[in-house]
Amino acid sequence: MRFFLILLLSLVWQAAANANTAGFSYQQQPVPAWVTTSPTQQARPETSEPVSYLLVDEQINWLNTEPVAYSHIAMQANTRKGVEQASQYQVSFAPEYQQLTFHSIRLTRNGDTKEQLGIADIRLVQREQEHERQIYTGYVTAMVLLSDMQPGDRLDIQYSITGTNPIYGGKRSVYFPLNWSVAVQQLQLRVLSSAEKLAYYSNQAAVIPQQRKLGNHYEYRWQQSDIAAVKAEDNYPQWFMPYDFIEFNEFGRWQDVVAWAMPLYQFNEPLHSELQLLVKTWLAESRSQEDYVAKVVRYVQNDIRYFGIEIGLNSHQPFSPNTVFSRKYGDCKDKTTLMIALLAAGGIKAYPALVSSATRGQIQHRLPGPIAFDHVITYLPLNGQDYWLDGTRSQQYGTLEQKGRQYFQQALLIKEGVTTLTAIPMPSSVDGIIESEERYQLGAVGDPVMLKVAISYQQYEAESFRGMLDQHGLTEYASHLERVYQRQYPGADLVEHPVISDDKQSNQVQVVASFIIDNFWDENEPRQELSLFGDFLERFTQLPKNTRRKMPLYIEPNVRVQHRIHFDLASPIQWQLGDLQLEIDNSGFVYLRQVETSAYSITAVHHYQSKSDHITPEQALDFITAVKKVREAMYFTVVIDKTDPVPEILKDIRQRLSEMLKAAETP
Missing domain, CATH: 2.60.120.1130 (Jelly Rolls)
Structure with missing residues (x-):
């Protein structure tokens, strides 16, 4: 009988090894052998939170061609509201270059653990969280819906995501938060790499991962217990990071990022004939180079609408200037590429500049790598002046000097010979x-x-x-x-x-x-x-x-x-x-x-x-x-x-008129 049960479970696992919903798929496989398990604590009975987060275990394997990111999340639902939160777990991935694999979904009640992977309702839906920002990333969300979950139940979910965006050319980066808006009882972070001195940075100086050699590779690990919730205050500046984090990457230096980015912005095709006609017209109408630049900026900002298709390579690879012109839409990097091409057609040299709208000047503390940036603008040195032009700003008029004011504070110029960040002067006058x-x-x-x-x-x-x-x-x-x-x-x-x-x-x-x-x-x-x-x-x-x-x-x-x-x-x-x-x-x-x-x-x-x-x-x-x-x-x-405070002379006139009217009425 026991053999029959084992055989039946094995058949169920194999039958569900590949699941497909809405045209997207995920796999079901056992936990990989390279993963180290981490024992978890029981939820503290005195907790008053809807959900107790018992374990966050994130492990990265960079030893193979395709990197693997493994996650084990354990939580306990303490209230009915907590059940609503815990019973609807979500995982996002990019199906164009990533594969999602579920290893286990376990529900524990009163010490009795049952595997839910074969019976959980898992839906794959394409929900664009960036839609309001007019960006289409192609990410898919796996929604894990659990039934019959009750207060006091514990959920353990283990899954992996294999693959990374090929745009990075085989170099990897990873960013780990170290605390959240909720308390976490136990945290484990682990990276396997062939690099003996893997670059890392944390905004907390006390966070120094342990390193040890395992055969022909190295393990970097950080463990922490009893992590308090961070209560973020309202209205803090965008550049301020209220949460602790640690990041690892293989890029090394800023010049390595420049070398990676330069080929992405090189297009040798001639401009579309209609674009050439525009350039000819603008040059004829312009009284100076600054006047020509203003016409280019106005066209890119107002005639090319903002919309980004950032799937796979195009998360960082801009479309060609001709493609952007034909579509009449593009994101920041597309608009930058078109702007630079139009300026070049007018004999003016400009360069892409990677910036961060989130961290701004704090980017100098980040590790060099593409994930440190979230925006691209145009750097234009012209007649002894430096202009920083943002093609995504619409309805921007006024002088070229006004158009060139930005608040990003630091930029990485995609230009031959650049080895460090460049400061962007903050506007000093009223803007x-x-x-x-x-x-x-x-x-x-x-x-x-x-x-x-x-x-x-x-x-x-x-x-x-x-x-x-x-x-x-x-x-x-x-x-x-x-x-x-x-x-x-x-x-x-x-x-x-x-x-x-x-x-x-x-x-x-x-x-x-x-x-x-x-x-x-x-x-x-x-x-x-x-x-x-x-x-x-x-x-x-x-x-x-x-x-x-x-x-x-x-x-x-x-x-x-x-x-x-x-x-x-x-x-x-x-x-x-x-x-x-x-x-x-x-x-x-x-x-x-x-x-x-x-x-x-x-x-x-x-x-x-x-x-x-x-x-x-x-x-x-x-x-x-x-x-x-x-x-x-x-x-x-x-x-x-509201009483009538009319000057005295006006009162005399009114009195005389009244007397005259009375006299006229007397027979």
Whole structure:
């Protein structure tokens, strides 16, 4: 009987050795012999988390032509919500060059372990998580759906992914997180390599993997227990890494990455005839090389839409300039290649520059390798000036100097002889400007109020506004603007669609809108509040959720915002407001409030300008205190008396007219 059971299980395993769903496949095989098992602990009974993560075991085998990445994840569901999380496990892989193999899916309940691999519902679906960024990677997700899982059950899942992107030319890189947003009781990382001195880097100096020789190869291992959860604070800068990590790779030096990348950006085919005609036209129209460059940048940014097909080799290999032109779409590397080709056709030499939008200047601490970068721009040295041009930025106008400002901080130039990173100067002047004015015309008490709004978006803010308008259209924007003012004045209605003027030469967009506000006056009160709110500063003066911080706090850099509110009054008022001028100067920003009055008007101006791109944890409390003061200063009102404060001479005239009317009525 026992022999029959073993035979039956063996037949089940073989029958399911290759599974296919939705046109994609995975395999089922035993755990490879090179893997070392790691004993795991039981979940601590006092845990209050929905899921206890007992083991994260990641092992990499670089000894063969095709690398293998093995994973063993163990967890225990503690609550019903935990069951929902643990019973739906996902694994992503690239079927074009990778093979997914499941080794075991075990469910343990009250000490009784049962293999679920043969009965688990495993679906392979192609879900593009990068779709919102207009990038198609071809990744497939294996969804492991377990039935009859209950609180207290333990899940152990073991699988491997074989293969790597051939674009790397046989050189391997791997990145391991060392902590997560949840606690992990045990971690094991292991790399097998033929290299005696395999390059590695961790952002924690104390992390030094153990090395030992195993026959003719080497093992690098890091083990750790009782890893606390990292509670990431809100709104930290993009370049800040809240989690610890370690990475290994075989590239070695930055010049090795340059040597790897240079062939990817070399195309010898002649430009498409239509492109040649464009180049000829642009050269004829241009008064200088800078003028020609501006035309090229404008074309690549606005006429080639952003969409990336990043499958296999094309994760890093751009398509040819002619292909990009014919398709009229491309990702960052495609746009860079087309831009460089068009510049070359005009006699101007430019180069690809690998950058990181995530780590920015922190890239200098990473190991040299392709995975350190996530973006490509164009480096253009021209007439003694350096320009860093991003083909993926649309609606970017203004001067070439403005187009060449970037915030990536470090770049690797794909150019012969380059051996190190190149610094990209951070913009030192204001790069985004918003200037707004609200002008209220008050008539007699009870009459509708006229409101004219004028908004100026300049430089980067103009680009953002153009992009918004291009996506949503004028009608939707008009409805949005009307809703904004109706939140403050429910009786506010747009008189007509906003008038939008776009001065592309100065990179400035002007919006003018007129409203009529019914029910402005509070007829039940003898006094009326006039709101002098600096609403346009709201976006830049948000309070963080985490006030006692261990992580830096992001500030939008190089921004200047001015919001002017003006009320024209029908009757004179003797203002007795005191001194309302205010200045709040902080390491992150400066805020100014100015209030001016005349007999028939009152004007408030709120001014904000950022001074940095982040606040350190040590500066956070002072910064947050300053932001609170700004928010109090932004939202203030003045109160006017609605009784008619007309000068005495006007009262005499009214009295005489009244007496004359009475005399006329007397028989």
